[in-house]
Amino acid sequence: MGILTDLYNTVAKFFRPQEESEDASKSVATNRLKLVLMQDRTNLTPKILEQMRGELIDLLSRYVEMDKELLELNFEQEGDQVALMLSIPVIRAKDEEEIEAALNADKDAEEESSEETAENSDEMDEEAVNQQEGDETPKVSAPEEFNKNEGSESAEEQHVEA
Amino acid sequence: MTGRVIVITSGKGGVGKTTTSANIGTALAKDGYKVVLIDTDLGLRNLDLLLGLENRIVYTIVDVIEERCKLKQALVKDKKNPNLSLLAAAQTRDKTAVTAEQLKEICDTLKEENDFVLVDCPAGIEQGFQNAVAGASEAIVVTTPEMSAIRDADRIIGLLEAKEEIKSYKLLLNRVRPSLIKSNEMMSVDDVVEILSCPLVGIIPEDTGIITSTNKGEPIVNDENALAGKAYRNVAQRILGEEVPFLDLDEPKGFMAKIKNAFSKLKAKV
Numbered sequence: 346m347g348i349l350t351d352l353y354n355t356v357a358k359f360f361r362p363q364e365e366s367e368d369a370s371k372s373v374a375t376n377r378l379k380l381v382l383m384q385d386r387t388n389l390t391p392k393i394l395e396q397m398r399g400e401l402i403d404l405l406s407r408y409v410e411m412d413k414e415l416l417e418l419n420f421e422q423e424g425d426q427v428a429l430m431l432s433i434p435v436i437r438a439k440d441e442e443e444i445e446a447a448l449n450a451d452k453d454a455e456e457e458s459s460e461e462t463a464e465n466s467d468e469m470d471e472e473a474v475n476q477q478e479g480d481e482t483p484k485v486s487a488p489e490e491f492n493k494n495e496g497s498e499s500a501e502e503q504h505v506e507a
Numbered sequence: 508m509t510g511r512v513i514v515i516t517s518g519k520g521g522v523g524k525t526t527t528s529a530n531i532g533t534a535l536a537k538d539g540y541k542v543v544l545i546d547t548d549l550g551l552r553n554l555d556l557l558l559g560l561e562n563r564i565v566y567t568i569v570d571v572i573e574e575r576c577k578l579k580q581a582l583v584k585d586k587k588n589p590n591l592s593l594l595a596a597a598q599t600r601d602k603t604a605v606t607a608e609q610l611k612e613i614c615d616t617l618k619e620e621n622d623f624v625l626v627d628c629p630a631g632i633e634q635g636f637q638n639a640v641a642g643a644s645e646a647i648v649v650t651t652p653e654m655s656a657i658r659d660a661d662r663i664i665g666l667l668e669a670k671e672e673i674k675s676y677k678l679l680l681n682r683v684r685p686s687l688i689k690s691n692e693m694m695s696v697d698d699v700v701e702i703l704s705c706p707l708v709g710i711i712p713e714d715t716g717i718i719t720s721t722n723k724g725e726p727i728v729n730d731e732n733a734l735a736g737k738a739y740r741n742v743a744q745r746i747l748g749e750e751v752p753f754l755d756l757d758e759p760k761g762f763m764a765k766i767k768n769a770f771s772k773l774k775a776k777v
Contacts, residue, residue: 369690369691370691370692371688371693371694374654374694375702385661385662
């Protein structure tokens with residue numbers, strides 16, 4: 346009987362359709378292709394994306410303390426619309442004094458680096474983001490609630506229409 | 508009569524533009540429509556070979572443009588089907604021998620007396636592409652389920668979208684290998700359509716018969732038994748406005764495959 350079972354299993358294995366595997370080259374190809382096509386379609390090079398990521402970190406870290414290493418900037422496609430997804434693991438929100446201090450520190454830094462006096466350092470940075478995005482003005486919706494408990498993490502997602 | 512001018516394009520080379528042009532043209536002509544195929548790949552002409560007409564070419568498109576002959580004189584009639592003719596590309600010249608305006612003029616003249624003018628576009632997105640597209644109002648984008656071909660097709664679709672004269676464009680997915688799709692080693696038809704978000708006009712299975720048909724200079728649509736031939740005949744029907752379901756490529760064809768299929772069904776019951 347044992348021989349027969351072995352034989353059956355061997356034969357059955359031969360006829361069984363191949364099982365789906367997570368790392369099948371098809372899904373690798375699909376994901377790589379999706380990303381490269383987003384870059385092609387939007388004309389955003391990896392260099393510009395990296396720059397954008399850096400500037401967004403600078404801007405947002407005035408208001409929240411976050412895990413910079415885990416910040417993700419990705420494209421997602423919904424129909425014809427391409428969305429820029431920003432996922433930020435927020436450690437905690439800064440209080441008003443800290444925000445004030447961060448803004449002033451940035452202001453001082455800018456005054457030092459350039460002769461022109463920046464009226465509002467916030468606007469300066471937003472302009473920089475606008476230039477990356479092209480003609481359309483990005484709508485960055487401010488996160489409404491922060492988790493104020495120190496140490497705990499919450500991810501806020503912001504959508505920027507690309 | 509005003510015929511339809513359709514450009515067959517892809518971006519990437521070697522995905523089957525010329526094979527597609529030859530087969531769709533032959534299929535439409537077999538259905539009784541008057542068809543002219545234009546090879547715009549100057550310096551790298553091949554459409555004549557696929558149709559088996561390479562020994563009959565006297566004048567080329569450049570001869571027409573440089574007025575060494577009349578347009579009618581340059582049209583080579585197909586061996587089997589008088590409805591089908593070819594305007595060959597010049598083999599000794601490059602893309603600069605023709606301008607977009609000149610090609611558009613030729614298309615405009617030809618569509619007066621034909622039901623279909625099919626323009627076989629060269630690979631690339633430069634002048635040759637711009638020339639081929641100039642006279643067309645429809646496009647078929649040929650691609651295969653490979654990353655590089657899909658990326659190039661996406662680029663071509665972007666360029667076609669920007670052209671006002673192109674009223675519609677459709678995707679033809681060539682060299683599909685159902686067994687690889689089944690084992691998740693090849694992107695499926697749905698994957699490609701989703702990524703490119705472009706309507707499909709045809710799915711052509713990989714078929715070794717294409718090689719022998721090219722060897723003989725006989726488009727595979729003439730082979731009643733070939734699966735790729737049937738798929739191309741279906742594409743022609745869809746171009747004519749008929750709703751033809753896409754071939755079920757999952758069906759095993761060979762004798763061994765049938766036994767294998769029957770066995771696995773039996774096993775499922777047990």
